[in-house]
Amino acid sequence: MRRGPRSVPKKAPSVTDTLVALPSAVRTVFDTVQARNPHEPEFQQAVHEVLDSIVPVLERHPEFVSGGIVERLVEPERQIMFRVPWVDDQGTLQVDRGFRVQFSSVLGPYKGGLRFHPTVNLSIIKFLGFEQIFKNALTGQGIGGAKGGSDFDPHGRSDGEIMRFCQSFMNELYRHLGEHTDVPAGDIGVGAREIGYLFGQYRKITNRHESGMFTGKGVQWGGAEVRTEATGYGAVFFVQNMLAVHGQQLAGRRVGVSGSGNVAIYAIDKVHQLGGIPVTASDSSGYVVDDAGIDVGLLRQVKEIERGRIAEYAARRASARFVEGARPWEVPMDVALPSATQNELDELDASALIGNGVRAVAEGANMPSTPGAVAAFRESGVLFGPGKAANAGGVATSALEMSQNAARQRWTFADSEEKLRSIMSDVHDAAFAASERYDRPGDYVVGANAAGFTRVAHAMLAQGVI
Numbered sequence: 001m002r003r004g005p006r007s008v009p010k011k012a013p014s015v016t017d018t019l020v021a022l023p024s025a026v027r028t029v030f031d032t033v034q035a036r037n038p039h040e041p042e043f044q045q046a047v048h049e050v051l052d053s054i055v056p057v058l059e060r061h062p063e064f065v066s067g068g069i070v071e072r073l074v075e076p077e078r079q080i081m082f083r084v085p086w087v088d089d090q091g092t093l094q095v096d097r098g099f100r101v102q103f104s105s106v107l108g109p110y111k112g113g114l115r116f117h118p119t120v121n122l123s124i125i126k127f128l129g130f131e132q133i134f135k136n137a138l139t140g141q142g143i144g145g146a147k148g149g150s151d152f153d154p155h156g157r158s159d160g161e162i163m164r165f166c167q168s169f170m171n172e173l174y175r176h177l178g179e180h181t182d183v184p185a186g187d188i189g190v191g192a193r194e195i196g197y198l199f200g201q202y203r204k205i206t207n208r209h210e211s212g213m214f215t216g217k218g219v220q221w222g223g224a225e226v227r228t229e230a231t232g233y234g235a236v237f238f239v240q241n242m243l244a245v246h247g248q249q250l251a252g253r254r255v256g257v258s259g260s261g262n263v264a265i266y267a268i269d270k271v272h273q274l275g276g277i278p279v280t281a282s283d284s285s286g287y288v289v290d291d292a293g294i295d296v297g298l299l300r301q302v303k304e305i306e307r308g309r310i311a312e313y314a315a316r317r318a319s320a321r322f323v324e325g326a327r328p329w330e331v332p333m334d335v336a337l338p339s340a341t342q343n344e345l346d347e348l349d350a351s352a353l354i355g356n357g358v359r360a361v362a363e364g365a366n367m368p369s370t371p372g373a374v375a376a377f378r379e380s381g382v383l384f385g386p387g388k389a390a391n392a393g394g395v396a397t398s399a400l401e402m403s404q405n406a407a408r409q410r411w412t413f414a415d416s417e418e419k420l421r422s423i424m425s426d427v428h429d430a431a432f433a434a435s436e437r438y439d440r441p442g443d444y445v446v447g448a449n450a451a452g453f454t455r456v457a458h459a460m461l462a463q464g465v466i
Contacts, residue, residue, distance in 0.1 A: 019045070019048050019371055022051055023055045025055050025058055025065075029071055029074060030044075030048060030051055032074075042127035042342060042343075043122075043124075046126075046127040048371070049374075049386075049445070049449070050134065050453065053445055053449035054070075054449055056439065057438065057453060057457075058070070063461060064461070067457075069456075069457045069460055073103075073133065073453075073456065076102060078101070078176075079122075080099065080101070080102070082173070083095055084097065084168050084169045084172070085168060086167075087164060089160060096150050096151055096152040096165070097151050098149075099120065099148050099150065100146065100184075101125050101126050101146060102144075102146045102176070102182060103126075103129040103132065104144045104145045106460050107137055107142055107144050107455065108141075108144050109178075109179070109180055109181055110181065110182035111132070111185070112129055112132040112145060112146040112185070114148045114198075115128070115148075115187040115188045116150050116152045116153070116188070117151070120150060121151065125147050125149060126147075127342070127367065128187075128366055129147035131367065132145035132147055133456060134388045134448065134452030135387070136392075137451075137456050138388065138389055138430060138448060138451060139399060141400075143399050143402075146182055149187065149190075152165055152169075153189075154194070155189075163197045167201045177202065177213055178213055179210045179211075179213040179406075183398070184198075185215040185398045188341070190216075192217070192218050192228075195216050196218060198214065199213075202214070212406055215398035215401040216228075222405055224416055225413040225415075225416040226397055226413060226416040227397045227398065228262065229417075230393040230394045230398075231262070231263045231266070231394035232262065232263045232264065232269065233267070233269075233417070234393015234396065234420060235337055235339065235362050235363070235391050236270040236337070237425070238392075238427065239360050239362040239385060241428035242362065242444070243335075243359070245428075250274050250275065250276045250335065251275030252277070253276050253277065254276075254334050255268075255279065255334065255335040256279060256329065256336045257281055257294075257336075257364070258337070258340045259340035259341075259365065260310055261340070263364045263394075264281055264364065265296065265304070267337050267364050268299065271337075278293055278294045279293065279333060280328035281299055281310060281313070281328075283303075283310040285310060285311060285325070286311065286323050286325050287323050287326060287328040287331075288310050288314045288320050288321065288322050289320065298317060327345070327349060330349075332357065333356065334360070335360045335362070336353055336362075338361070338369060339368070342365065342367045342368060343370050344368045344369075347373050347376055349373060350369070350372070350374075350376040351376060354376060358382055359382065360383035360384075360385070361377055362385035363386055364387075366387050366391065367387055368387065374386075374445065384444060385444050386444060389427050389428070393420055396420060396423045396424070427448075431447035431451055433451070434450040435447030
């Protein structure tokens with residue numbers, strides 16, 4: 001029997017397939033980025049968002065165009081890739097890949113975290129590093145932009161395996177670091193344990209105790225109070241500022257949070273403190289909704305201590321239920337804080353949130369909303385705080401840790417939190433003022449990108465073609 005032609009399933013469109021056409025002023029730059037980085041969709045997406053936002057800045061500052069600022073910014077100053085060989089507990093040799101992309105040092109030493117996760121690749125590190133340029137500029141702390149990491153998966157590994165991996169990773173990376181050169185921190189998969197092993201190996205190799213060359217350290221040996229809480233707290237401070245400038249408040253509002261890691265847990269914690277009602281948390285298996293308000297102590301027990309799945313929270317909490325294989329954006333909420341990972345909230349999720357009356361969205365993670373979702377929020381009038389502004393609290397507090405290390409000082413938790421609150425207020429005000437200056441009042445995407453870009457661009461012009 002003759003068979004008909006075999007049908008080929010259609011490939012689902014990628015995020016970059018949905019990007020809108022850019023204005024002619026920046027289209028050539030983006031075409032070059034695509035041609036030079038053809039298999040890096042996350043990086044292309046991050047560049048597209050910035051280019052789309054800064055057109056009015058370029059129109060008012062022709063010196064940025066003639067000085068080739070944009071063309072230079074989209075190319076990292078340095079990209080480092082290396083192998084990381086190590087031996088597991090069974091005596092088997094393992095080889096992972098390490099990265100450090102140093103994007104811009106025009107405002108200060110490179111600053112950005114290290115991510116250990118099996119999804120890590122060059123595109124993700126470059127997107128994170130590119131975002132870091134503008135995020136760090138917005139803090140006003142005198143730090144440049146970088147990011148790094150590895151496709152090493154720390155999940156299920158013993159302390160000994162993680163130590164050996166971190167030592168091998170640092171055996172190569174150390175030569176590119178230093179308190180006046182490049183100062184890493186933690187990110188997904190890199191917490192106080194990993195930072196301890198990394199810093200210890202750096203100190204051993206260099207025979208120098210440069211406390212300020214790594215942030216996120218333990219408080220007992222040079223770390224800063226509030227650093228652990230900073231990204232989550234900072235996102236909540238930012239959304240509090242967004243609401244306040246529009247005559248609204250956080251107290252009494254239902255707040256949805258995605259994720260159940262460091263950022264999500266401390267965002268939930270701060271929402272409680274400010275009188276809001278955090279109703280969701282999630283992981284890769286699904287989400288929980290708790291109309292009584294997420295119990296932070298129980299969530300930390302399940303996720304940080306037991307390293308369990310989010311379903312275990314609902315099993316121990318009568319007011320909570322677990323929804324498998326779904327994301328929390330279908331739950332009615334007044335404020336949404338996507339705090340898990342990139343592109344976790346798409347256009348359909350945004351439509352569900354808008355339909356349920358969401359008033360404000362602030363990104364606790366890096367680029368967690370797809371371009372379609374961002375467009376939907378902006379077109380509907382929802383207050384939207386992009387990650388480079390809303391989640392700047394982590395790196396801002398890292399810069400405070402660097403200052404304390406340089407002066408051999410320690411600040412109290414209350415002092416550090418107040419400094420963080422002030423910085424996040426300044427970040428908000430800078431983004432809001434820029435949105436008005438460039439005739440897009442209340443558009444924090446334009447405002448954050450314009451404010452950060454302008455600070456970097458002026459410094460680049462002043463320092464010449466380098």
